[in-house]
Amino acid sequence: MTSPAPGTVDLARLQEVLDGPWAEVRNAHRKHLDARFLPVYGETGDQARERVTGLLTELPVELGIGAAFPTEYGGASDVGGSIIASEMLAQVDLSLMVKAGVQWGLFGGAVAALGTRRHHDAYLRDIISGQILGCFAMTETGHGSDVQQLRTTCTYDPRTQTFDLHTPHEAARKDYIGNAARDGRMAVVFAQLISGGERHGVHAWLVPIRDEQGNPLPGVTIGDSGPKAGLHGVDNGRLSFDHVSVPREMLLDRYGQVAADGTYSSPIENDSRRFFTMLGTLVRGRISVGGAASAAAKSALTIAVRYGDTRRQFTTPDADREVLLNDYLAHQRKLLPALATTYALHFAQAELVAALHEVQGGDGPVDEHRQRELESRAAGLKAAQTWHASRTIQTCREACGGAGYLSENRLPGLRADTDVFTTFEGDNTVLLQLVAKGLLTGYRDEFGSLDGWGRASFVAEQVREMVLERTAARSLIQQLISAVPGRDEEVAVTDRGWQLTIFEDREKHLLEGAIRRLRNGATSKQDRPFDIFNDVQDHVLTAAAAHIDRVTLEAFVAAIEETADPAVRALLSRVCDLYALSVIEAHKGWLLEHGRLTPARSKAITAVVNGLLKELRPQMRTLVDGFAIPDVWLDAAILREEPGRQDAMAAHDSAATSA
Amino acid sequence: MTSPAPGTVDLARLQEVLDGPWAEVRNAHRKHLDARFLPVYGETGDQARERVTGLLTELPVELGIGAAFPTEYGGASDVGGSIIASEMLAQVDLSLMVKAGVQWGLFGGAVAALGTRRHHDAYLRDIISGQILGCFAMTETGHGSDVQQLRTTCTYDPRTQTFDLHTPHEAARKDYIGNAARDGRMAVVFAQLISGGERHGVHAWLVPIRDEQGNPLPGVTIGDSGPKAGLHGVDNGRLSFDHVSVPREMLLDRYGQVAADGTYSSPIENDSRRFFTMLGTLVRGRISVGGAASAAAKSALTIAVRYGDTRRQFTTPDADREVLLNDYLAHQRKLLPALATTYALHFAQAELVAALHEVQGGDGPVDEHRQRELESRAAGLKAAQTWHASRTIQTCREACGGAGYLSENRLPGLRADTDVFTTFEGDNTVLLQLVAKGLLTGYRDEFGSLDGWGRASFVAEQVREMVLERTAARSLIQQLISAVPGRDEEVAVTDRGWQLTIFEDREKHLLEGAIRRLRNGATSKQDRPFDIFNDVQDHVLTAAAAHIDRVTLEAFVAAIEETADPAVRALLSRVCDLYALSVIEAHKGWLLEHGRLTPARSKAITAVVNGLLKELRPQMRTLVDGFAIPDVWLDAAILREEPGRQDAMAAHDSAATSA
Structure with a gap:
């Protein structure tokens, strides 16, 4: 490993990097939303609905989801800010976030985007104020x-x-x-x-x-x-x-x-x-849902990591130290790669929000190609973030044992509330298909947006030779890739350029293979368009997922490049290693099959990942604290009780008793 | 592939194989438990508790969980039957199953197993009748x-x-x-x-x-x-x-x-x-939980498969046929390997229940080595089944889209109710450690049962050269393995002997590697017992999981051997192929790293799995119908409505309108 081990990190600097350009929106939420806005357990459905509806109009407007509306109607013409507001609300109460998202994002957003001035003049103010609630x-x-x-x-x-x-x-x-x-x-x-x-x-x-x-x-x-x-x-x-x-x-x-x-x-x-142009104006919904899912994953990780830092599982024979849950390799294997992936997706989402803000934030006409790319990126990151959130929150709930099953510890609510995100605002599998079709056709298939496989208009002949489109920091990434020496075995697996190459190669090879198979299929059974696509569906979905992996890694790399503070930069670099190598480890079968890894190097990666876990163990708490989720929002009884501490005291008592 | 393609299967024959020796217990539940016993949605917690408590005493006793109690106190001295009763109850209402499990399995079971005649005479009758409820x-x-x-x-x-x-x-x-x-x-x-x-x-x-x-x-x-x-x-x-x-x-x-x-x-x-002997008598709890988890997975799969057989996702261009959700390769990839694994675990669980019945069902003293093996098997299969159920029910819920998120479609309840199973009656990760320790020490470590890694009494020197213990059908499996020709590349990946060899090799290699690493660790840092184990924890857990995979495959193979009906046998054989190859596919990275698969053969497996999916597509409905879950128990609105049919009608309407 070439970069220095991460030292002590100034939390404020880390938070600055994570908060990004809409720090003001984030802080307004952190300040404004107190315990009254949190979920309540044991309510009836009617009570929950009544409470959430009541809270809706108390949310901030110009720093909230309504920020996206034009200033003249009471919004702030701040598209990016409205997405960030959704992310923040998701850490307070997901019902409230979805209710607000329906009202201002979907309902109000549709009136704003699909209506014309007479609709805006007649309804937007009342929609923004919550006077008119809608579907x-x-x-x-x-x-x-x-x-x-x-x-x-x-x-x-x-x-x-x-x-x-x-x-x-x-x-x-x-x-x-x-x-x-x-x-x-x-x-x-x-x-x-x-x-x-x-x-x-x-x-x-x-x-x-x-x-x-x-x-x-x-x-x-x-x-x-x-x-x-x-x-x-x-x-x-x-x-x-x-x-x-x-x-x-x-x-x-x-x-x-x-x-x-x-x-x-x-x-x-x-x-x-026309229909897909209409839908395209509503891309914000998907970006909000993806961000909200990641936000909920951050809450869950914060709870599980803090709990694991106080809780002991077994009495250990090493009398000179206390072994906590987070000290177990198996526990680190559960939480740290999930945390690293959450960081990676955070930066990918931040890049996406900035792109949305740029594409849709202006007054001029929207560039169609950029809009298509944006839709594809939104679809892919929505799928990646919502699946990641489901898995991660589940992992956190299990990592907290029986306590994780109690509503008072927040995890059951986070898990159940976000669960539907994998299938609403577009089913994730369908969204991955959309990503794949965009890649395969270079976004030239005008009927592509929500289409299934069978549409006759999408024929295999449309697929083109593919060229990878770069995300942010094009030149930086090209530079890192070019710097990799010729022979793999001489390059450390923590070399960023090598990691980028692996991600890029995998995407490219999978896409090219899919193109080849689609062409061959089209030649051999032209009368069965459904079969042509269906036979390759798993391959095509894997290609889309590989694309999202690459986009995510590149966003992480770009974010590190923009980080000035050396300690934060060193820490993020290690976390990025863990993200990249976890993904490579997960796909080692494919990489070995295709000669991208030798068996020896593949085994070495497992050892390096375990080394990274050990190295990042002392930083687990810092990494979750960087999310800067107010204590009042976490609202988990196990964090208030800190049973580990009590138990440590208890051990002293009991030693005294038995002595 | 050598065996003939599965033809038409007589459902009654398939059900017979799946129901096994306690068919009478299963049928009594199917007959006795009507809609009154089903979960109710939208209740308050108090209402749910009151309802479930009320239903508790209406459950059958001698054909229920209470069957395990001695006949003289009102039970049926039928240990196996009591486990099967838990499985059946889990398909009716998991709250009721857990409540009954606490009362008769844990509370009553502890009085029976840990108490003596004066406790039995004074309390067992009232416990069995539900007069005394306990914790x-x-x-x-x-x-x-x-x-x-x-x-x-x-x-x-x-x-x-x-x-x-x-x-x-x-x-x-x-x-x-x-x-x-x-x-x-x-x-x-x-x-x-x-x-x-x-x-x-x-x-x-x-x-x-x-x-x-x-x-x-x-x-x-x-x-x-x-x-x-x-x-x-x-x-x-x-x-x-x-x-x-x-x-x-x-x-x-x-x-x-x-x-x-x-x-x-x-x-x-x-x-x-003494303590672990006391705990050992309570092994039934874990076996019940594992069985209940699988039973819930069967309910979820039945709902998702039946829904996917009527529901269309997109209009398809092939006018000559209707494409249903289950026709999509991606959908098959979600549901069919999960279904195959459910079959495999079903047979492993059945074998475990039979072993429990044999070891604990008699009056004589319990053989200690067999008891240890039983505990280990129970721990491993509990972990495997509960994780499988969590994942599978989640997959089924997503496969049903938004409908899968509504309580009326049963999946949210199945998912949330079984969720705690992965961490109660022993946390799954801790249980896998228990399995690993049994394997590493040949069950000679008397302090092993629930132990963590750090106990000084478990030292690396205890580990022995390992010999794989055979499960059921020892001679059959040895025979299948011996029949595999020398050179891998000449053997079909559907050759059962080859599959068994791969599973066995993987377990053996992982265990031997763990032993070697533990020994080396013990030599190099004897003063840090926690570190010795912690550095190898991921390796050791993987070895335990590989062991459970092998045990499960061998149980499936043994069950096929005992199946007389040729059509059922052929179908099960295909399902077993899918199970074995799905596991091999999931671990192809390791197998390639260790030279157990060549890249070409590894790629071929993916193609064979896809071929099996296509072949088993027409049998999906049969496979879930074989579980013989009464319609009234499934109780999912989407099955009653059959929206696909309505929609097919609607398509006719709309064609007529636009014509």
Whole structure:
């Protein structure tokens, strides 16, 4: 290893690096949100919903999720800040975060992005203030991922100048809709637009669903999705429409207009392309969910690491020292690679938020290629972060033993509340496919966004020779890679350039292999497009995951490069080693199969990882403290009790008794 | 592949094989337990506890968990049957299963196993009938795994002929105790026995904790562990004792007696050995938990597979067929290896239950070596089954998308209720260490049972040259292994003998490596016993896991050998291939590192696994139907609604509309 061992780190410097450019938003939340905003255990579902709804309007607006709205309506025109606000809220209460995300991100965000000035003038202020609570009604019972094929219809009648919104059958009812079961007064409803007997694809309408007294409006049937695994404070429900009349001007018509006589027009001619452009404006939801998942993982890791630093498992024979849970190699193997991956994903997410802010934050038109890349990155990092959070919180809960199963120790709530993140705002497997398709077609497939494999329009011929797109710090990474000497065996496995090469090679080889297999498949069974893709699906998903791994490592490397403080830099460098080598260790089978690792080098990596664990053991507490989660937010009884300390005292007592 | 492709299977034949020798117990549960016994969602904790307690006494006794009690007290002297009853109850309601397990398995089981005739005569009938509800009070707040070091004391005073039961400090309070918070009238309390100023190690007393009105008795403080991730129907609580007087005869004195004058005597001289003998009689708890976890995984798989057989994800371009979720390779990759592993663990569990029944079911003395092996097997399979269940139920929940997050679809409850299984009845990581120590010392380390690494008495010199112990069907397995031709590359990866060799080699090599490293460590740093073991902890845990893999595969092979029906046999053989090759695929990194696989062969395995998925796709439904879980027990709204069908109808409607 070439870099010096990490020394004592100034926590404030570490926090500065992690907090990044929106430190002000983070600190406002840390200061403003006290114990009243925390989850309560043992409530009924009704109590949880009532409490969370009550808290919603007490959240900060211009430093909150509403920051993304235009300044003129009460927002702060700060897209990046609104994502950071979601991350912070996720460490307070995930129900509150999701409820706020539904209200301001999905519902309000759709009105802002898909509506035009008359909708903005009429509704945005009340939406931002929470006067009008609303729903984002896209998903249907029979259609989760294939949103382009929604069954709800909205048919224009020029005689009445109204639309007829209708749910044709049970499978077309809107399902899992947040804010629907209890609070929503309006909903942005997605449906197939039909005018003059012609279909124009999916559009959105702003539709009142309840009257002032909270009763469903005529023709609107509202159901309750009932108890869920978590997120008890969010009132998910079901909406059905029985020929509900919707005034013409309630069509959110930025991307498609219907004239009084029923003539349809749109700046985007192709239905699919228009639909995915509409969806693209909503990419923030996915970025918020990914960030929220990582934020929850940080809370869980903080609890588990602090607990493991006071708790003993067995009496040890080495009388001269106290052995704590965190001293066990098996415990370090559970927590430290998870912590290193959390750091890596933190920097990847920070880079993504900055990119979103740049692409969508301005007033000018959005660059389409950059938007596509952003969507792909958002999809990939959402999948990576939500799966990582599920696994990590689970690991933390097990690392705390029986205590981890009690609600008072926070982990059950973190686990159950984040669980749905792997399948909502896009099912993770479907999102990985989206990433893969973007890579395989160079983002040229205009129908790609949420598509399955079978669409005939995506044919294998479209795939191109691939060129890896660099993320941040292009020149730095190229420089590190170029500096690697020719012969692998001479390079330390902690050489950053070598690690980058391995990640890059793996992605490239997997993508090229997928391209080859898709081409061969297309030649041999052209009549079965589904089979062509399905036979390669596992390969293609692995390629997408490898891509996300590379993007994540490169973001980590870029963040280290930007870190000025030498001690923080040295620590991050070690954590980056652990991240990179954990990923390499996890994929050593593939790397050995493909001659990227020799058996001897592969075995050496396991030893180096164990060495890194030993080296980082004294820094575990620092690493979680760097997340700067206020004690009041952690709210875990095991941290208050510090049983290890008590027990250490007890050991003295008992020694005295038996003496 | 040499065996013929599986044809049409007679479900009744498959069920017969899976039901095994206790089919009568299984069928009694299937028949007796109707919808009243199922979980209810949206209840408060108090409502759940009240309901579950009410149902407890309606469970069958002689065909239930109580079957293990002696016939003379109302049981059926059927140890195996009581485990099977737990498995069945786990498919009905896991709270009810755990509540029953606490009452009859832990509490009643401890009175039966650790008490003597006067305790049996006085209490067993009322315990079996549920007249006396009780607790098993072992775990303390400050001590999860290291139960030998419990801090609660029970000190004999010959003047009053009573014991003084005392909780010296907060960390010594009994914690997570089932039946404590609400219902328990008595508790089997584990504490350090002190008599005549001398300590005699951990013993158990039968102690009343509440009066007839349900109020805590003087000196007993009862707390509530509060809301948990799951198992809402179980009243876990905390018990503290402030110098509670316990009559001498309430010591459960089968393994240690205190005479009126305070003289201590025991058939087992060594404190540790006595303690682990006492614990050993309670091995049933772990076997029940492992079986219950697998049973819950079967429920989850049945729901996910049936849902995936009706649900479509995307519209496909192949007009001549309907593509369902289960048709996607990625979906098969999620569900089918999990299903194959569930089959493998089913047969390993069945073998374990039969061994338990044989070892503990008779009247004669228990063979110590066999008992040790049984404990080790129970520990290993408990860890394997509970982790497998956590992962599998999670996979199933994600495979059902948003629907999988709703309580009405059963998966959230299955996931949350079984979650604690990975850390209760022995933390899984600690259990794997126990398995490893048994293997490394040939079960000769008498202090091994629940020990951590640091105990000075377990020194590296104890490790021996190892000989693999065969499981069932010794000769058959030797025969299969011997039949493998010399050169690997000539053998199909579906050759059972080759698969067995790979599993066996891996275990042997890992164990031998661990022995070597422990010896070297012992030579180089004899003064640091903790470090010796800690440096090798990951290696040793991997060896234990490899052992369990081998045991599981051998049990599957033995079960196939005993299957007469050719179609069932052919199907099981394919499922066994998938299990074996999935495990090999998961460990291909290690196998390549150690020259057990060539890169070409390793790649081929991935292709063969994908081929098996395709082949088993049409059998997915059969494989879950073989578990024979009554429809009423599955109780998932998505199975009742069958949205795929509705949607298929809807597609016709909508085609008609747009035409």
